[in-house]
Amino acid sequence: MVTFTLNGQERTFDGDPDTPLLWVIRDFEKLTGTKYGCGIAQCGACTVHLDGMPHRSCILPISVVEGSEVITIEGVSGKEAEAIKTAWAGLDVPQCGYCQSGQIMSAVALLQMVPKPTDADIDGAMTGNICRCATYHRIRAAIHNAANSMEG
Amino acid sequence: MTLHDIAATRRGFLAGSGLLIGVAIAPKFLAAAPTGVQAGGDSALTPMNAFVKIGTDDTVTVLSKHIEFGQGPFTGLATLVAEELDADWGQMRAVHSPTDNKIYANLLFGLQGTGGSSSIANAYEQMRKAGATARAMLVAAAADDWKVPASEITVEKGRIRHAASNRESGFGAFAEKAALQTPPAEPKLKDPKDFVLIGTDLPKLDTLGKTNGSAIFTLDITPDNLLIAVVAHPEHFGATVKSFDDTEARKVQGVVDVKQVPQGVAVYAENTFAALKGRDALSVEWDLSKAETRSSEELSADYVKLFREKGLEAAGKGNVEEAFNASGLQTVEAEIVFPFLAHAPMEPLDAVFIKADDGSVDIYNGAQFPGMDQATTAQILGLDESKVRVNTQLAGGSFGRRAQFGSPYMQEAASVYAASDRSRPLKHMWTREDDIRGGFYRPMYAHRMRGAINADGEIMAWEQVIVGQSIMGKADLDQTSVEGASNLPYAIPNLKVTSHNVPLAVPPLWWRSVGHTHTGFAVETFVDELFEKIGRDPVEGRLALLKEEPRHAGVLRKAAEMANWGGHVPEGRARGVAVVESFSTYVGQVVEVSVGTDGAPHVHKVWCAVDCGMAVNPNVIKAQMEGGIGYGLGAVLFDAVTLGKGGKIIQSNFHDYRSIRINEMPDVEVEIIKSTEKPTGVGEPGVPPVGPAVANAWRRLTGAPVRKLPIVNIVSA
Numbered sequence: 001m002v003t004f005t006l007n008g009q010e011r012t013f014d015g016d017p018d019t020p021l022l023w024v025i026r027d028f029e030k031l032t033g034t035k036y037g038c039g040i041a042q043c044g045a046c047t048v049h050l051d052g053m054p055h056r057s058c059i060l061p062i063s064v065v066e067g068s069e070v071i072t073i074e075g076v077s078g079k080e081a082e083a084i085k086t087a088w089a090g091l092d093v094p095q096c097g098y099c100q101s102g103q104i105m106s107a108v109a110l111l112q113m114v115p116k117p118t119d120a121d122i123d124g125a126m127t128g129n130i131c132r133c134a135t136y137h138r139i140r141a142a143i144h145n146a147a148n149s150m151e152g
Numbered sequence: 153m154t155l156h157d158i159a160a161t162r163r164g165f166l167a168g169s170g171l172l173i174g175v176a177i178a179p180k181f182l183a184a185a186p187t188g189v190q191a192g193g194d195s196a197l198t199p200m201n202a203f204v205k206i207g208t209d210d211t212v213t214v215l216s217k218h219i220e221f222g223q224g225p226f227t228g229l230a231t232l233v234a235e236e237l238d239a240d241w242g243q244m245r246a247v248h249s250p251t252d253n254k255i256y257a258n259l260l261f262g263l264q265g266t267g268g269s270s271s272i273a274n275a276y277e278q279m280r281k282a283g284a285t286a287r288a289m290l291v292a293a294a295a296d297d298w299k300v301p302a303s304e305i306t307v308e309k310g311r312i313r314h315a316a317s318n319r320e321s322g323f324g325a326f327a328e329k330a331a332l333q334t335p336p337a338e339p340k341l342k343d344p345k346d347f348v349l350i351g352t353d354l355p356k357l358d359t360l361g362k363t364n365g366s367a368i369f370t371l372d373i374t375p376d377n378l379l380i381a382v383v384a385h386p387e388h389f390g391a392t393v394k395s396f397d398d399t400e401a402r403k404v405q406g407v408v409d410v411k412q413v414p415q416g417v418a419v420y421a422e423n424t425f426a427a428l429k430g431r432d433a434l435s436v437e438w439d440l441s442k443a444e445t446r447s448s449e450e451l452s453a454d455y456v457k458l459f460r461e462k463g464l465e466a467a468g469k470g471n472v473e474e475a476f477n478a479s480g481l482q483t484v485e486a487e488i489v490f491p492f493l494a495h496a497p498m499e500p501l502d503a504v505f506i507k508a509d510d511g512s513v514d515i516y517n518g519a520q521f522p523g524m525d526q527a528t529t530a531q532i533l534g535l536d537e538s539k540v541r542v543n544t545q546l547a548g549g550s551f552g553r554r555a556q557f558g559s560p561y562m563q564e565a566a567s568v569y570a571a572s573d574r575s576r577p578l579k580h581m582w583t584r585e586d587d588i589r590g591g592f593y594r595p596m597y598a599h600r601m602r603g604a605i606n607a608d609g610e611i612m613a614w615e616q617v618i619v620g621q622s623i624m625g626k627a628d629l630d631q632t633s634v635e636g637a638s639n640l641p642y643a644i645p646n647l648k649v650t651s652h653n654v655p656l657a658v659p660p661l662w663w664r665s666v667g668h669t670h671t672g673f674a675v676e677t678f679v680d681e682l683f684e685k686i687g688r689d690p691v692e693g694r695l696a697l698l699k700e701e702p703r704h705a706g707v708l709r710k711a712a713e714m715a716n717w718g719g720h721v722p723e724g725r726a727r728g729v730a731v732v733e734s735f736s737t738y739v740g741q742v743v744e745v746s747v748g749t750d751g752a753p754h755v756h757k758v759w760c761a762v763d764c765g766m767a768v769n770p771n772v773i774k775a776q777m778e779g780g781i782g783y784g785l786g787a788v789l790f791d792a793v794t795l796g797k798g799g800k801i802i803q804s805n806f807h808d809y810r811s812i813r814i815n816e817m818p819d820v821e822v823e824i825i826k827s828t829e830k831p832t833g834v835g836e837p838g839v840p841p842v843g844p845a846v847a848n849a850w851r852r853l854t855g856a857p858v859r860k861l862p863i864v865n866i867v868s869a
């Protein structure tokens with residue numbers, strides 16, 4: 001039995017301890033904002049925050065999540081999250097939208113750590129998130145916009 | 153709307169309770185419930201016609217006959233309706249229409265379907281008429297209610313007004329009454345100079361749900377008691393199951409059943425992880441007797457042999473043989489080989505099947521040809537077509553992948569469902585590995601180019617031979633193999649283009665911009681080489697041969713101007729240019745390239761000019777150019793699906809089928825040519841020019857022409 005918090009609520013899981021966090025979130029908790037794209041930590045569609053840090057939930061066995069705090073796109077909040085979501089909407093970043101939960105979770109974590117990221121910071125934090133629609137140009141602009149909006 | 157609302161809505165819908173109260177007065181053709189999961193709002197929605205519903209809360213919902221997987225039809229079609237309806241943009245919504253090959257036909261295809269960058273092009277007048285009709289019916293209802301002449305009523309930004317009597321109303325109050333009015337036979341459409349919404353940057357309707365995790369895709373449909381199924385597939389095209397042992401698979405906690413299906417061996421489980429673990433535990437022996445066992449290398453050697461054989465004539469002008477034999481001409485030759493390409497949409501293919509109490513089945517999937525999906529699945533499920541409802545869902549990209557004649561993916565999904573006892577809802581999903589190895593690739597092609605230049609530096613003759621699979625499965629000429637080459641825009645006096653169709657067990661498919669993915673590359677790199685040979689500037693040289701093609705010339709000139717072509721280029725960088733028309737949209741691009749740290753091209757910037765007729769939503773057009781550039785660039789730089797020795801597929805996931813990433817994405821600047829021509833599509837046309845433009849810059853930078861794709865392979869070879 002694994003106990004963890006999901007978006008602030010205590011949850012337990014007593015299935016196969018090898019089950020990746022991604023499938024616990026999606027299949028058992030029915031929170032579907034976190035997506036599957038590759039299953040091997042290559043695309044970032046499954047990005048969640050684990051104890052405040054971005055992680056690829058598709059390769060995290062639920063057993064290692066014991067006692068941890070998990071935040072998904074449905075639960076992410078705070079000034080960075082608000083700034084990112086507003087910037088995303090302002091530039092109409094999403095196309096198909098399927099990768100965007102993961103993009104946003106990575107971008108929020110970046111701003112939490114680096115409030116005023118450079119292009120190189122953005123490359124470093126966002127390179128793990130694939131967007132097959134290639135919305136990268138707007139993702140970069142939106143992160144800068146969000147950072148600027150948080151100043152002052 | 154929260155996730156819980158969505159779940160509740162879905163349950164309500166599935167239980168058969170009316171989502172749309174207004175359906176009670178719907179015309180007969182709307183009796184089928186519209187696609188459920190994202191039809192939002194609590195208010196009653198009254199249908200004005202097959203495409204427009206108006207809610208008592210004043211919302212206007214457009215039923216999109218085209219699937220939304222990123223190219224913007226929800227926003228585009230809603231813009232057309234809103235314009236003629238004189239609605240306020242804030243009241244507009246969009247959902248997928250039900251499946252109906254007649255009512256919701258793509259007017260260019262004759263059946264319901266999305267593709268060929270045709271959504272706006274085919275629906276431009278139809279959607280405007282739908283809006284104008286609804287407007288006329290609302291006005292008639294208001295006139296009747298207010299007892300005033302309809303001609304005195306005005307509509308603006310969603311408000312219906314009668315100035316003389318100082319009366320005013322929103323749409324919702326008159327929705328039901330309006331639906332009872334006789335629609336005008338020929339609704340009057342606006343003069344384009346009076347447009348207030350078309351041509352402006354309206355915010356996209358689907359953005360919000362895609363920034364907070366609430367947008368529902370097929371993979372997100374999780375009814376109670378859901379079974380998950382995955383299929384073990386062969387690693388060779390054309391292989392079939394010889395035998396399998398499921399002992400270990402059945403021991404996996406959560407695995408419910410294992411069944412053989414025509415496409416492989418299906419594992420059914422209580423959750424996704426169990427299904428995947430069960431599949432891993434299977435041991436399957438494959439029958440390779442009918443499989444393709446040649447490697448990509450062997451295939452390309454076979455393709456190249458066909459260059460000298462007589463092909464199917466695709467274009468002929470003047471006398472090419474004579475021209476090449478004339479004295480004093482310099483002949484230039486090139487052979488270019490293109491690999492198989494997977495589409496790799498972000499959401500791998502998936503489908504959900506749910507049986508209703510009356511035995512009919514609801515299917516949820518990213519249906520690009522919903523009517524075809526319906527016919528195919530009905531046959532496999534042994535049901536009448538009327539008993540199968542295909543509910544089109546938002547899909548995580550397609551790039552051509554979901555548009556398949558005969559719906560082969562849905563054949564697999566339906567076969568898996570049919571092999572279950574159908575008592576439980578079932579989701580069939582592909583993993584990324586299934587996707588990359590699933591075939592239906594952009595086929596391999598080989599091109600042989602020959603050009604003749606005279607002493608005055610004029611291109612006198614052009615010969616092009618194209619070898620590859622026919623996407624349309626034809627024995628005679630397949631236009632999709634030669635488009636972009638057979639209608640070469642350059643004025644060259646002697647022209648010959650031929651093709652060879654190669655039969656292969658690897659299933660082919662169109663891939664974002666279809667034939668232009670390779671013809672655009674071959675034509676634009678080769679013409680550029682010829683200009684280099686004769687010492688002509690590539691922009692000037694092209695313009696001189698495009699005198700009869702003003703729209704090609706227009707985007708080329710514009711892109712050159714944006715880039716300040718001929719101006720200063722930073723040390724260590726070079727520029728390349730290309731111009732390609734596809735789907736009646738013209739795109740010119742200039743790129744700036746250096747040698748990256750890994751030795752491969754690093755693309756710094758792309759200047760892009762597009763002429764797609766009248767721009768319905770400039771923001772969406774720019775987004776499609778940006779996305780198309782990224783998609784095309786990633787493929788040209790990195791991607792190939794390769795058959796290894798013995799025909800086994802080598803790549804399997806994003807670690808070896810690389811996607812472009814943010815650090816590899818160039819800065820992109822887009823300008824749209826002002827035009828009063830009818831709007832044409834933008835989903836695909838951004839793709840073709842970027843590859844040749846990069847290859848041209850690369851050749852100028854390094855001296856090495858790109859003869860084999862992807863570029864990264866020649867660099868690392």
Ligand code: FES
Binds near residue numbers: 035041
């Ligand atoms: S699904 Fe986890 S990184 Fe791709």
Ligand code: FES
Binds near residue numbers: 096
């Ligand atoms: S928006 Fe489609 S994959 Fe990113």
